[in-house]
Amino acid sequence: MTKIATWNVNSLRVRLPQVLDWLGTNQPDILALQETKLLDENFPQGEIEAAGYQVAYAGQKAYNGVALLSRSAATDIIRDIDGLDDDQRRVLFATCDRLRVLNVYVPNGENVESDKYQYKLTWLKKLTGYIRQQLVAHDRLVVLGDFNIAPEPRDVYDPELLEGQVLFSVPERTAFRTLLDTGLSDTFRLFNQEDKQYTWWDYRMMAFRRNRGLRIDHILASETLSKACVSCTIDKEPRRWERPSDHAPVIAEFR
């Protein structure tokens, strides 16, 4: 069994003790992190290796940044995807435990009128083209991370209020659907799930206490891997901790 997880930590510097605690409790084989917000020279490699995990990372100053923590060594590591043409550190692609793993931090988009929203849609289109190519070569592909898109009305706390807003606009949801149509499954929806399960809650307005959240962090699997997927769950526990990330981890297991 291979256990793989994703977690937007919103600063690895601040969240490192929580990440180490969570690794000890949950023992994943692979953990994909987003928003590390660290230069590579400041990555806490020693502390993570001391906890029994190897690391690969692609960071930058202040914003973005992704990392892959794994029990086994990751190989064939790619930090710059062909055709993405992006200076921001948002992707990390590697092979680990017989999986081809693509860790993504999709642009937030800010709001639907913003230039950053167009950047998000263009970025997703380029990523989708790349994934379409990669699925030809890799039948055991996992794409996971913070997609900054809630795919369906049941993935947001108030679909009427949020309709047309960033993270839940029709063009974003269509882009997500197009990505799945390359041959990926949203592993969370392979299983019967309780209602009102989310992965992100705004820090403001007591959103977590009121469960005003969105499901925007996902683990997508190729057809071969979908058949081998036995669970996908959201761990809300770290969101309850003192000084938490605004995102909860998502965990999938593969036979």
Add this chain to the structure above:
DNA sequence: ATGGTAGAGGATCTA
């Protein structure tokens, strides 16, 4: 009254 909170970095920008 365009809020409210968090992180980075040292004034705003991003989410």
